[in-house]
Amino acid sequence: MEATFLLTLLITFLASFIGYELISKIPQTLHTPLMSGSNAISGITLIAAILIYPEVGDSQLLKIILLLAIAFATLNIVGGFSVTGRILEMFKKND
Amino acid sequence: MIEIILLVSSILFIFALKLFGRPSTAHRANTFAMLAMALAVFSAFNFDFSKYDSAFYITIVVSGLLGVLISKRVQMTQMPELVGLFNGFGGGASGAIAYVELSGSSLPISVVFVAIFSMGIGMFTFSGSLVAVMKLRGKLNNFNKKLADIFSVFFPLILVIPAVLEMDELLMEFIILVALIAGVIRVAVIGGADMPVVIAFLNSLSGIAALSAGFIVNSIILIVAGALVGASGIILTLLMCAAMNRTLRDVLKGGFGGTAINNEYEKDPISTSPEDVAIQLSYAESVVIVPGYGMAVAQAQAAVKELTNTLKGKNIEVKFAIHPVAGRMPGHMNVLLAEVDIDYEDMYTLEDINSEFSSTDVVIVLGANDVVNPLARTDEDSPIYGMPILDVDLAKQVIVIKRSMSPGYAGIANPLFINDNAKMLFADAKEGLENIIKSFELV
Numbered sequence: 001m002e003a004t005f006l007l008t009l010l011i012t013f014l015a016s017f018i019g020y021e022l023i024s025k026i027p028q029t030l031h032t033p034l035m036s037g038s039n040a041i042s043g044i045t046l047i048a049a050i051l052i053y054p055e056v057g058d059s060q061l062l063k064i065i066l067l068l069a070i071a072f073a074t075l076n077i078v079g080g081f082s083v084t085g086r087i088l089e090m091f092k093k094n095d
Numbered sequence: 096m097i098e099i100i101l102l103v104s105s106i107l108f109i110f111a112l113k114l115f116g117r118p119s120t121a122h123r124a125n126t127f128a129m130l131a132m133a134l135a136v137f138s139a140f141n142f143d144f145s146k147y148d149s150a151f152y153i154t155i156v157v158s159g160l161l162g163v164l165i166s167k168r169v170q171m172t173q174m175p176e177l178v179g180l181f182n183g184f185g186g187g188a189s190g191a192i193a194y195v196e197l198s199g200s201s202l203p204i205s206v207v208f209v210a211i212f213s214m215g216i217g218m219f220t221f222s223g224s225l226v227a228v229m230k231l232r233g234k235l236n237n238f239n240k241k242l243a244d245i246f247s248v249f250f251p252l253i254l255v256i257p258a259v260l261e262m263d264e265l266l267m268e269f270i271i272l273v274a275l276i277a278g279v280i281r282v283a284v285i286g287g288a289d290m291p292v293v294i295a296f297l298n299s300l301s302g303i304a305a306l307s308a309g310f311i312v313n314s315i316i317l318i319v320a321g322a323l324v325g326a327s328g329i330i331l332t333l334l335m336c337a338a339m340n341r342t343l344r345d346v347l348k349g350g351f352g353g354t355a356i357n358n359e360y361e362k363d364p365i366s367t368s369p370e371d372v373a374i375q376l377s378y379a380e381s382v383v384i385v386p387g388y389g390m391a392v393a394q395a396q397a398a399v400k401e402l403t404n405t406l407k408g409k410n411i412e413v414k415f416a417i418h419p420v421a422g423r424m425p426g427h428m429n430v431l432l433a434e435v436d437i438d439y440e441d442m443y444t445l446e447d448i449n450s451e452f453s454s455t456d457v458v459i460v461l462g463a464n465d466v467v468n469p470l471a472r473t474d475e476d477s478p479i480y481g482m483p484i485l486d487v488d489l490a491k492q493v494i495v496i497k498r499s500m501s502p503g504y505a506g507i508a509n510p511l512f513i514n515d516n517a518k519m520l521f522a523d524a525k526e527g528l529e530n531i532i533k534s535f536e537l538v
Contacts, residue, residue, distance in 0.1 A: 005205065008318060012306065015319040019326030022112040028419060029439045030121055031331060031426030035178050035298055037115070037125060038327040041108070042185035042301040044132065044320040048192045048308040050139040054146040062195050067150060069191035071158040072184040079162030080181050081129050083169060088122040090433040
């Protein structure tokens, strides 16, 4: 997915706008799972780490920093989704 | 092929947010988001898994398992800390990635600026979140606000230092250090009860850090997901601020609360006993319970559920009134109540329930204080003036379960406690409720 800088900015704007519209409708009751869920999504930065990992070269320091980033992001994603699932399960059984 | 996977992933993320709008469909939203994430991560490999060494795969597997372990073991009362910690991890990861990109490859100049931005925001989020977690755990008292003010004044000067010293070599390390210190100091001055705002704000920053990382590696999916997280965090931040009638700037400035400004009362409150409360409740037709942070601290959720069952068994209507900033993160009280199987249909927001208090027989205030302080309506000089509150003082009778007359976060007296229709049950939230339940068996 290559795009020019301006097109990328447009996508950023549209995504923020859609996000704002949809999230505004989420009821207060679900604000905690919303936070833990969006928290998990912010771990998507893992993709950036995966993309640059093969190109990091010989520097051991940079590699270790990148591995640390990978650990943080993975923990963020897996832990975030798992705990969000746990919370939402509590809301589900009321139905 | 990769493009199509990414397109599907973006659409799934947006659909996930849509499904999140209702408690009954929200669990499916999580599945959608997980699927979207799996597709996005998978696509990043570009079908070439051999480019990665064992250190890479071991890191992913170990941290993934650790994530599962943490999420299974965490208590619902610890959710604010967990979300805070994960915010920090997300921000730290984005910051570290930006650092690696800045040191490794030659980036176009526009991207260099985005990368520096991402690095700064990421590191700020990292250190700020760790401090927030320590504050939530009660390991850190309010930091000296004066020191923070001095830092804020000198902050622009610090940023000029590299230019003056012509330090090209350590410039990035310097920016990281400043961002880390800024995160620590900024969050350290903010009081515990403002943490809902801080956590939501840091959540937003972790999304913005991911978004800018998307610009560095030119990944649309990263930008889309980062923007969604950023938007969600900002919405919650603004909602929390509005619920306290304060601006974000004012909250982040810190120094609010924590010390008693005025805790004088004109007269003594009427104190009551568990037996009297039980009698009072058994004559009521409608009861509204207002939970606050005190409920979480005392782990009184199970007792709340038991009392609710007892009352409902006597055909008494029970509702829960939840102030947006009750607890230590947005929606904190709702999750604690849901955990003990209280129906979310019985949980009401401030807007939905305020008109009902005047026809409510008994209100039980459980570990909440400032959010039911009528001074917010009447006293222009009060620090909480204008803050939307739950108008429990309009109910026929109010029972406040609280350990002492000590003030809430705002540090001011709460005239509700000495209102003619109010009685104090001096007890820890859990113990107080359990004693009331015991008394019911005797009534």
